[in-house]
Amino acid sequence: MYFIDPHVHMISRTTDDYERMTRMGCVAISEPAFWAGYDRGSVESFRDYFRQLTEFEPTRAGWSGIQHFTWLCINAKEAENIELSREVIKMIPEFLDRPNVLGIGEIGLNKNTMNESTIFQEHMELALRFNQLILIHTPHLQDKYKGTHMIVDMLRADSRIQPHRVLVDHVEEHTVRLAKDHGFWCAMTLYPTTKCTPARAADIIERFGDDRIMVNSAGDWGPSNPLAVPDFIQEMRKRGHSEEKIKKVVYDNPIQFFSQSKNFKFKPPQVTYGPA
Amino acid sequence: MSSPQSARQVLDRHYLEMRSRILDLAASLDRIAVATDDGTVANDPRLAKLNSGLKILLSLDVSDRAEQVQMLFSDAYVPNWLKK
Numbered sequence: 001m002y003f004i005d006p007h008v009h010m011i012s013r014t015t016d017d018y019e020r021m022t023r024m025g026c027v028a029i030s031e032p033a034f035w036a037g038y039d040r041g042s043v044e045s046f047r048d049y050f051r052q053l054t055e056f057e058p059t060r061a062g063w064s065g066i067q068h069f070t071w072l073c074i075n076a077k078e079a080e081n082i083e084l085s086r087e088v089i090k091m092i093p094e095f096l097d098r099p100n101v102l103g104i105g106e107i108g109l110n111k112n113t114m115n116e117s118t119i120f121q122e123h124m125e126l127a128l129r130f131n132q133l134i135l136i137h138t139p140h141l142q143d144k145y146k147g148t149h150m151i152v153d154m155l156r157a158d159s160r161i162q163p164h165r166v167l168v169d170h171v172e173e174h175t176v177r178l179a180k181d182h183g184f185w186c187a188m189t190l191y192p193t194t195k196c197t198p199a200r201a202a203d204i205i206e207r208f209g210d211d212r213i214m215v216n217s218a219g220d221w222g223p224s225n226p227l228a229v230p231d232f233i234q235e236m237r238k239r240g241h242s243e244e245k246i247k248k249v250v251y252d253n254p255i256q257f258f259s260q261s262k263n264f265k266f267k268p269p270q271v272t273y274g275p276a
Numbered sequence: 277m278s279s280p281q282s283a284r285q286v287l288d289r290h291y292l293e294m295r296s297r298i299l300d301l302a303a304s305l306d307r308i309a310v311a312t313d314d315g316t317v318a319n320d321p322r323l324a325k326l327n328s329g330l331k332i333l334l335s336l337d338v339s340d341r342a343e344q345v346q347m348l349f350s351d352a353y354v355p356n357w358l359k360k
Contacts, residue, residue, distance in 0.1 A: 112351075145350035153358050174346035200342065206279045238289075240280035
């Protein structure tokens with residue numbers, strides 16, 4: 001089955017990973033800007049990072065036949081540095097017309113601080129000013145419920161925000177309703193130990209439905225698995241779900257959400273089944 | 277969208293995996309019990325949370341144990357924080 005991984009940090013992965021993803025059916029990925037494992041020291045570091053996301057990474061993905069899309073921001077961990085964050089936000093419009101940029105992300109909260117909230121709202125303002133989609137990171141572990149609630153509060157407090165243009169990521173059993181009930185898109189991250197397993201993601205789909213929801217690997221430089229979406233596909237098949245239902249979550253839904261961006265010029269794979 | 281699996285199928289498929297996870301938990305608790313302790317672990321709030329989590333697993337006639345466990349391990353949300 002063809003699939004799209006809507007959240008994977010390929011900059012941290014090898015070309016071999018792209019190749020293995022292709023062999024498992026991956027046809028496109030979207031890569032949000034994120035934390036490099038250390039706090040960057042200047043706006044120039046981010047400019048170089050955004051060049052990599054919009055120039056070299058789509059080229060490298062293309063070697064394996066994968067279409068590469070991306071999102072730009074300064075992530076929540078580095079948002080504690082308000083001054084640097086504002087410099088990065090001011091610089092981002094230089095890149096918004098690059099052909100693979102889908103929007104602003106992954107913005108959000110990490111430790112649920114007021115500085116993070118301030119920068120989150122300034123990113124929202126940027127997205128609104130340039131009519132961009134928004135991809136949101138929600139915090140990990142004990143911070144997740146409170147942080148997701150705070151994010152939803154900030155989004156709902158701004159009447160200009162259109163929920164169908166916002167994706168709330170890393171939802172789990174206790175936060176999926178916060179996103180879905182307010183009309184946002186949401187995604188589950190299949191990640192060892194700290195997020196969802198394929199089985200729990202399948203449970204959540206069965207409980208809360210398959211509308212406005214997708215799954216991703218969030219593969220990065222930490223313990224993670226860029227083939228996690230195929231693991232989810234396998235779990236759904238083992239349970240007896242139809243191919244059509246599974247495809248909706250791993251292929252149709254990402255396309256439906258991303259298609260709201262003028263830069264999502266997705267070329268579906270050309271396949272001919274049966275005898276020639 | 278409900279599950280196409282029957283309860284019997286789910287139990288058949290996951291019984292050994294669930295048994296293994298209970299054993300892992302039991303062994304971890306044993307490891308804490310036999311390890312050298314400076315007397316502070318018994319009052320560690322994390323251990324209390326783990327114990328509360330185990331009680332949630334024993335709840336009868338519920339289908340949201342995972343959500344309850346998530347909330348047990350979550351910080352409290354403060355309403356109206358944005359207006360402060």
